Amino acid sequence: MKNHNQPLLLRLGGDLGLLVHRDYRGLIYRSSIVKVSVHLRKAGDVAIADYVEMDPLSTVRATRIPNNSLGLVMLAMLAIPRGFVASYSDIAELLNMTPRLVGLFASRNPIPVIVPCHRVVNRDGTVGGYSAWARDGRGVKALLLSMERVRINGFKVDREHFMDPRELKDNFYRIYNYYHALISERNGHSEED
DNA sequence: GTACCGCTTTTAT
DNA sequence: ATAAAAGCGGTAC
Incomplete structure (x- = not known):
């Protein structure tokens, strides 16, 4: 290889x-x-x-995403397209978690940028934390967003970039189903259950 | 089992 | 503007 x-x-x-x-x-x-x-x-x-950047389904196929709560949050972040953001509370509502817990899992995202945790921001539009870059994480997060043509005033994302929650949900379920189909496909070939 | 932690949010000074 | 509590599952002890 x-x-x-x-x-x-x-x-x-x-x-x-x-x-x-x-x-x-x-x-x-x-x-x-x-x-x-x-x-x-x-x-x-x-x-x-x-x-x-790959499309979300290709990303699911090309990466290792754990089959647990962290994995769910990662799949939800993949549901946010380039140029858009969602809030921690949007993701929390989608997954029946609390915003702070979503932040906790975001901080544990093993694959930053490819799994776009930088597209999750505070409800009021402020950029929020980012631990993938030790010092000035918010600065790098804001930079990544502006590279994606997300307009930011100071450290606040314009409202027009926030996703419609229904679209977030639709995207998420599409990706979620694909992920589980992939898992059973991989399991089915290598072992029985 | 318990205690603490975190990329938040809401409410109260 | 700043402070604090609520809130939850994970992790460490």
Whole structure:
């Protein structure tokens, strides 16, 4: 098998890049945000390419998403398209959780950017926290959003970017069903149940 | 079992 | 504007 064990460096824009780790099957299980210049200085031999966002179903197929509450939150975040945001409470309502709990799971998202936890913001439009970038996480979150043409005044997202909850729900169920079909397909071939 | 924590939200100064 | 409590499942002890 090819260099799947080597992380891949993908340019996000500016000096921001995404380091993507894949397992022996090629499935993405972890990513981290880095400064491209800093990373190239440290390890010049990495493969590098431009980041191109996949559609949600392809992302589900290409990544490892756990079959638990964290996985549910990850699937819900995949239901937010580029250029839009949803609030922690929107996701909470969708999944029967509390907003703070959604934030807790968002902070544990192992695959930032690819699973777009930066598209979840506070109900009042303020950007909210972001732990995928240790210092000034909010700044990076705001930067990622503005790269997606989400307009931000100060640290407040314009209301026009908020998704309709019904559309969020429709997208979520489509992705959720696909995820479970994929799981039983994978289980069905390798073991019986 | 208990105690604490977190990318929030709402209410009360 | 700032402070605090509520709220829940996970994690650690």
